[in-house]
């Protein structure tokens with residue numbers, strides 16, 4: 001029986017060669033591949049600067065640090081995201097607020113953002129859930145009016161565009177963060193990056209990625225200086241080499257994902273009991289995820305039984321996400337399960353279907369047939 005998961009890396013011989021060549025070179029880390037990967041990220045996103053880091057969570061942490069956010073400040077993100085989008089604020093002692101989502105896209109609702117703004121709010125962290133960009137024009141208007149920073153969490157959205165601008169271009173934001181975990185559109189095993197057009201933020205990110213240390217050859221040849229508390233959030237050259245060969249195939253990966261999504265739409269789109277998220281006219285999504293939405297209060301059996309039944313057929317789905325405000329850590333800080341009813345409802349309805357470039361049209365039809373048979 002063929003087994004399917006919701007997401008998976010695509011590795012081919014050029015990726016393997018790229019990594020082996022770097023293993024044979026002088027630098028496993030802190031060598032030339034990191035800069036080469038960063039330059040390529042700039043090309044792909046249209047941003048002036050890119051900083052490669054050890055993972056997407058480190059990217060979010062450095063982004064928040066670079067903006068000088070700290071104790072007493074607040075940031076606003078969506079509950080329908082991975083926990084890291086909120087946790088990055090807690091790392092620097094800032095408070096987390098959430099804004100509920102739009103039902104048709106699963107994305108943070110700009111109208112809900114406005115309701116959450118207080119005099120302490122410093123930053124908005126919209127998340128391009130499933131690959132589709134948030135309504136950045138609207139969100140950047142709100143940020144301008146209230147003098148807020150914007151960090152785009154684009155862990156799902158490398159290769160996506162919004163109103164003709166590539167996600168990561170920072171046309172509507174101060175910083176954009178990416179993750180290259182194997183389930184994401186391109187991978188470096190573990191890895192992440194931040195893009196920006198702001199030279200001061202760039203300098204800060206570079207310093208904070210390596211212990212807050214700067215070289216001072218003007219003083220003496222060995223001299224370095226630590227003026228700020230930084231981290232070791234570096235991406236090794238071995239992984240940057242994988243990132244370079246993966247980025248060469250980004251367009252191919254995204255095209256394939258979109259082709260597979262079109263087959264899901266054809267196979268399942270007409271079934272009244274299922275709903276898919278809407279791709280807005282001005283958006284081109286890289287489709288990191290393909291969420292299927294079902295009202296399980298109207299199906300013959302509950303979501304858990306359906307999930308397990310599909311698993312026994314080799315279709316191992318996942319739910320994206322348990323709303324972050326419903327996590328015990330955030331419940332302890334005062335949120336209630338139904339603080340964000342649309343997010344909670346979305347969680348109850350959502351199942352992410354298998355979607356990755358190695359799947360064939362036949363795979364999608366097989367999976368769709370099982371879905372139709374099991375969920376009724």
Ligand SMILES: *Cc1c(COP(=O)(O)O)cnc(C)c1O
Nearest residue numbers: 055056057082084155179180181
């Ligand atoms: C994967 C992900 C992250 C974190 O990335 P890591 O590389 O796993 O640390 C952050 N935000 C979102 C929305 C993600 O999906």
